[in-house]
Amino acid sequence: MENRKSELIEEIKKNAKEISYPLIAIIISFIAGGFLIYAFGKSPMVAYKSLIQGSLGDWNKFGETLVVVTPLILTGLSVAFAYKCGLFNIGAEGQFIIGSISAVWAGWAFNGLPPVLHVFLTLAVGAAAGGIWAGIVGWLKAKVGSHEVINSIMMNYIALNVSNYLTMTFLNEEAKAFTHEIAQSAKLWRFAEAFAQFKYSRLNIGIFIALAAALIAYYILNKTVRGYEIRAVGYNPHASEYGGISIAKNIVLTMVISGMFSGLAGAIQIAGVQYRANNLFGFTGYGFDGISVALVGNNHPIGIVLSGLLFGILQKGGSNMQLNGIPKEVVGIIQGIIILFVAANFVRIVFDKIKENRHLKQKTIREGK
């Protein structure tokens, strides 16, 4: 019991340290962003105030922020999960789109099912479609060794065009550039139905599904044999193969699971937020943002939930900044700086340097004596 407790404290300490580095990087990024806003001739105070007000100002805004956060967490998990196996899934975007359009189909075609079953089916179809989409990339990597980065980028374009084709033909709403609306029974429950505070936000239980997905990802990776194998392949494929772990099998499986997270994100976006898919002019950006979310979240499920929240606040609050005359690009710049600082591991390097210096100094003092 005592042992368990100290173990837990140790774990928390370790995690706190892990979190502190990106946290400091984020604070520095905001300060740097402040300089930039100042350089544009605007007040950083006004900018950041409107950022917070626009994203957390009232319940509806908070709800809308969580609407943005939901897919970001899921695509972030998707990228991170693949990363644990040493794979770089740039295809989260395509898996998201395929998940969306498949969810539209399931939500529209199976009209008449009982609500709970229909919602479940819609999400499952979306997740499965994303899984298959990513699985193709994984299979190609495992079988012929073609690089997953190239293939998943290509698959993004295929997904975009397939989705647009289906939107304009098979699923098309007469005379419109979007699809049919999904059936009432396929829609996710919205907070607006029970809480007056969220009346004008599209917040739905998708956010809980995303949080559950984060727990599931954590569980699979850290508490199961399969997760151990996946991580082993990620650390050192040759050593794990020597140890009897199949590289090919784990690569395909990882990609499928990774794709399922993105596909689920797309399905939730349909079943909970949009109820239909539009003819896309370009990528939605959720998949690409997922890469940043995973990076800032240090590829850790809990970190991803937090960094998803951060990116959601930035994106939602960013539109409010525009209303106060701050160019919309500023938010992108701050995001970029955050990623730059986190990715370069700038804070850790500086801290380690300081520590090393102190150590050296002490050593010289001791030796001098």
Added chain:
Amino acid sequence: MLKRVLVLLLVLTLVFAGFTGCAPQPAPTEPTPQPTPTEPTKPVLSFGMVTDVGGLGDQSFNDSAWAGLQKAGTELSVEPKVLQSTKQDEYVPNLGSLAGTVDLSVAVGFLFEDAMKTAADQYGDKKFGAIDISTDLAKANVMQVNFKEHEGSFLVGVIAGMTTKSNVVGFVGGMDFPLIQRFQVGFEAGVASVNPKAKVLVNYTGAFDNPDKGKEVALTQFQQKADVIFHASGACGIGVIQAADEKGFWAIGVDQDQAAVSKNNKVLCSMIKRVDVGTYTIAKAYADNTFKGGVVELGLKEEGVGYSDGGNNLTPELKEAAEKYKTAIIEGKVVVPVTIDDMKAFKPVEIK
């Protein structure tokens, strides 16, 4: 090393403290001029627009809509606000955010239909302007402006009918639905009015975003002897104009003046849709207290549609004819058909 880092941090803090010290200064200066414009009788006007994902700088609807609001803003000395969307699913919250800040929120494009409905319900006391939403939303606080595209298309039809030498002209549409059919029948009626012998080839690309497809269709029409081709197909039209550049036939642009798209100046003229007039009309109605919910259609009379000659390709003769028909339409002597059924019943009227 430690010392250097410390010094760096110190400098940073000093600089940062320096600008945080002066940063809030704009805030206190803002309230000071406020007392001056308070003539208590005049209500404080405020309006703005939400762009679609194209954003400002698209040289198309967004820019045009913004120009209209800016014009109204200068006249009324109000600074209009703009909120640019980065994702399609942002339309609902963005329109809501804007409506929370200003009295009149304008949005352009039929993709805003759902967003408009939600925001109009949420902010029942605020006013909204919608451009190009063809469905009547039937909301008392939403003023919808649509355009009589058929009237503008009629005029370019007149120009095409007089220009063609082969007596074959072409129409390339984006998607085959009522809105685009208006362009088609207006054009057909215009051609028939001045050149009854001419044949109008009609094809639809099935898309608005595929220049290759537009080019393909235009080349097919060219092979069938078409020498003037009018397109109403969004970005597919870029392909139509490319084909015109390559093969040397005339293309007719749509929505905006498209002369600049052509390398060899093969855009004869363009059927223009004055989105700026639309947003200006809404802002003006709001300022004059004549704002009313419902659908308003802008045609030739209101200068909501028209033709433009950015490439200087229209002869005085063509312009004269187009102007004659324009007057005739405004005076009601010519009734331009709107639907394909109207077109079947259309009898060309010769205007001397």
